[in-house]
Amino acid sequence: MNDVASRTQTTLLTAHKGVDLHAASALLVMRDRLEGGDRLENLFRCEVHTFWGAPAGWDAARLLDTGRFFNPNKHHFGIFRGPSSDDWSDSTGPGAALAAGWPGAVEWTDLDALAADAAGLYGALLGGAVPAGCTPFDVVGFAFGQDGPVLSGVLWRLVLRAGAEEAAELGTALAVARHRKQGLLINPHMESWRLAARG
Amino acid sequence: MTGSGAAPRIAVLQLPGLNCEDESARLLGVHGARAEIFRWTRSPDELAAFDGFLVPGGFSYQDRVRAGAVAAKDPLLRVLLEAAAAGKPILGICNGCQVLVEAGLVPGLEPGAVEVALAGNRADGRTGYHSRWVALQVDPRCRSPFVEGLTGTFPVPMAHAEGRFTHEDPAFFARLAAEGHVALTYAPLGGRTTAAAGNPNGALLDTAGLTNRRGNVLAMMPHPERAAQLRQVPEDLPHAWGRARLAAAGDFATLEDPGPGAFLLRRLVEMC
Numbered sequence: 138m139n140d141v142a143s144r145t146q147t148t149l150l151t152a153h154k155g156v157d158l159h160a161a162s163a164l165l166v167m168r169d170r171l172e173g174g175d176r177l178e179n180l181f182r183c184e185v186h187t188f189w190g191a192p193a194g195w196d197a198a199r200l201l202d203t204g205r206f207f208n209p210n211k212h213h214f215g216i217f218r219g220p221s222s223d224d225w226s227d228s229t230g231p232g233a234a235l236a237a238g239w240p241g242a243v244e245w246t247d248l249d250a251l252a253a254d255a256a257g258l259y260g261a262l263l264g265g266a267v268p269a270g271c272t273p274f275d276v277v278g279f280a281f282g283q284d285g286p287v288l289s290g291v292l293w294r295l296v297l298r299a300g301a302e303e304a305a306e307l308g309t310a311l312a313v314a315r316h317r318k319q320g321l322l323i324n325p326h327m328e329s330w331r332l333a334a335r336g
Numbered sequence: 337m338t339g340s341g342a343a344p345r346i347a348v349l350q351l352p353g354l355n356c357e358d359e360s361a362r363l364l365g366v367h368g369a370r371a372e373i374f375r376w377t378r379s380p381d382e383l384a385a386f387d388g389f390l391v392p393g394g395f396s397y398q399d400r401v402r403a404g405a406v407a408a409k410d411p412l413l414r415v416l417l418e419a420a421a422a423g424k425p426i427l428g429i430c431n432g433c434q435v436l437v438e439a440g441l442v443p444g445l446e447p448g449a450v451e452v453a454l455a456g457n458r459a460d461g462r463t464g465y466h467s468r469w470v471a472l473q474v475d476p477r478c479r480s481p482f483v484e485g486l487t488g489t490f491p492v493p494m495a496h497a498e499g500r501f502t503h504e505d506p507a508f509f510a511r512l513a514a515e516g517h518v519a520l521t522y523a524p525l526g527g528r529t530t531a532a533a534g535n536p537n538g539a540l541l542d543t544a545g546l547t548n549r550r551g552n553v554l555a556m557m558p559h560p561e562r563a564a565q566l567r568q569v570p571e572d573l574p575h576a577w578g579r580a581r582l583a584a585a586g587d588f589a590t591l592e593d594p595g596p597g598a599f600l601l602r603r604l605v606e607m608c
Contacts, residue, residue: 162400170409280455281504317408317417317439317448321401324438326503327453 146221147188148240149200150292151207151214152262157182160293167321173307178271179296181264185277187225187288197245213248215258217241225279225288225329232313232323235275235333263294271296273335274308278328293322301334308332344387344608347374351407354394354431356561360601363564364390367602376412383415387608388425391416391432393495393559403454403498404434413439417447425607426553427482427600430496433545433555442555443517444548452508452546454557455500459538466536467495469573470558471525472544478519480551482603489523490596491575492558494536494544499557501539501546509540520545520556526574552607560597567591 160182167174186206197216200206207214219241223233243255251258260266260273267273274297279290295311297304309332314320323330346369348361357373364371371390374383383389397406407413413435416426420441428436433454440448457466471489503509512518521542522535535542537557545556562568569581577596584590594602 158398159400162397162406166406166409170411281502282458314405314438314450316450317413320450321405321409324402324405324450324453326450327455 145218146223146241147197147200147244148217149186149188149206149214150183150217150240150259150262151212152181152183154211154213163321167311170318171311171321172318173311176298176307177295177311178268178298179264181294181296183262183292185279185290185292187290189221189286189288201245209247213246213262215246215248215251215262216244217255217259218244223331225290225331232276232309232330232332235277235331235335263292264296267296271298272301272304273297274304274312274332275335276308276312276322276330276332278323278330280328290328291322304334305332308334343368343370344605345369345385346371346388346390346604346608347383347386348372348390348392349374349376349412349432351376351391351394351396351410351412351435353396353398354392356392356394356429356559360390360392360429360561363561363598363601364605366564367598367605369605369608374412376410380411380415383412384418386419386424388604389416389419389427390604391426391428391435392561393430393432396431396435399431399498402438404431404436404438407435408438408440413441416441420444420548420550420553421447423550423552425482425604427604428553428555429561430494430499430557430559433557434498436553436555437546441553442546442548443512444553447548452501452503452512454498455502456498457496457500457537459500459535465495465497467493468536469525469570470494470536470544471523471534471575472520472558473523475513475516475518475521477513478516478547478551480516480519480547480554481607482547482551482554482600483519486599489525489575490563490599491525491569491573491577492560492563492597494558496537496557499539500537501541501543501557503540506540509543512546513541513543515549516551517546517549518543519547519554554600556600560600563595563597564601565591565595565598566593568595
């Protein structure tokens, strides 16, 4: 995944219209059984598909036509497009920062009112407004070794009762599974991840 | 066996979504255990009283988040960590293997730490769920009593989507193997003439099962309980066990004889 700067990156985010059961179970487990979990106000989840180097003439409708990535009856979606800011390559060690501005400008969404508001759409797919006194902490993970033009992963939003600085440390501890008592969402031995306190 | 000579009590964990507990308990009984299906709602203190443990296959918590990840946080797994430290035998099969990995029982360099991963299958240009018979062999560097005495290869079925033992540093698995943690590896079977070709999921070093340092915990992806009696072996399996199965066709008594996977279940009972 070199030559990043010369390519565009199209990102599809999908979120359940109803309750995402992965997030629901994870929320309960993290609250009840992980150190610091009592500071977790809420947890949301999107599936992420990143498409590289879209050819000329490509448009988002073709992505929807495949019917492969989501069910429009069950999921909200947002298709974002922007200059490549990250190659999501296999990285080990501490997760790098999620690039500012990721995932780019809105190209298409079923949430028409947010079609011109990238930050608003991104937030809406991740649970909407964050309660006062809380900080959203986002973590996206991609399994190592994916090849081909489509990378698939999962984006989590941890809504933490903490300030931004504390949220980064707490969110990382809750997200990255280092120990039976610490972390759940990312297994660092099979995934690269990016993270950021946002909002 | 237990010091008193009584049949050992083995708990077969029942977590929501597991689906192999009934046959696993029955087969442990065949080998002399008092096996009991232990529902996850019971007290961890009750679980601690058992002599040995089996975490069977299935889809605990619907594989939410990641196979085995949610179950690994259950308080019952704390009991298994303590039992492992006390030397009690623990066998995890398929989803049970995934639970033990996520709970830090294997390889267990630092008990409780998540030290490896079971990633999505990726082999032969294929990803996703896969089910077939595979052959296994013991890594000779492993000293676990679970596999002591096992020679040659033996066939068992595998059926999983996330069974690829992996680590961000492949050299880590070489270290695990050198230290005897790799108990079982995939082996050639039939037209798949190399270990790598016999590897159904792309696991590093063709790893099919890991043990902890002491060897009393074995976590393996294939299903020995689905090959515990001769009648479970396909007649056309290209292996000595397949030929034995074919020869026993119609002989209903012989078909009840132990199959290639029986050894591991019997050994769990013997280790108690």
